[in-house]
Amino acid sequence: MRDEELVTDETLVTDAEHDPGGAKPDRWRTLTSFAVLIVIASVVPIPSGVFAGGGGDGGAVLLSIGLTDPFHVVGYAVFAALATRLTSRTTRGLLLAIVGAIAFGFGIELLQAQIPWRTFAWRDVAVNAVGASIGAAAAAAYGRRRGGDSAGR
Numbered sequence: 001m002r003d004e005e006l007v008t009d010e011t012l013v014t015d016a017e018h019d020p021g022g023a024k025p026d027r028w029r030t031l032t033s034f035a036v037l038i039v040i041a042s043v044v045p046i047p048s049g050v051f052a053g054g055g056g057d058g059g060a061v062l063l064s065i066g067l068t069d070p071f072h073v074v075g076y077a078v079f080a081a082l083a084t085r086l087t088s089r090t091t092r093g094l095l096l097a098i099v100g101a102i103a104f105g106f107g108i109e110l111l112q113a114q115i116p117w118r119t120f121a122w123r124d125v126a127v128n129a130v131g132a133s134i135g136a137a138a139a140a141a142y143g144r145r146r147g148g149d150s151a152g153r
Contacts (some may be wrong), residue, residue: 029108043112066123068124072131076130077132077138094139102132104130106125
């Protein structure tokens, strides 16, 4: 009887290690905390002249690199990578993480349109999408390297 209990205990530990649902509250908390940081960074006033020169007028702006672009790329890459810990690293999960990050970024742009010292920018939406795609791809590569596509590895 003691051996059966031991096997049951080992099975429970093994199942808990492979159960992605067991750690999901912490993953949600991490993603939510990072999202709050993005919101705060997106609404605080920036002193004039700090990021001057990133503007422009038209299509050529999409081809140039603005001074805030690295922040957008890194921020939304991390956001999407954190989201894959909730969705899984399957194709569907990765697409869901990317679309979620893009939707979040679009919502941030809509919020910025309401703030006098910020503006809505399609360019930022596009750069956020690039960052989200990079983050999801990195999470997928990391998952393959670690030996699987299960959520939360």
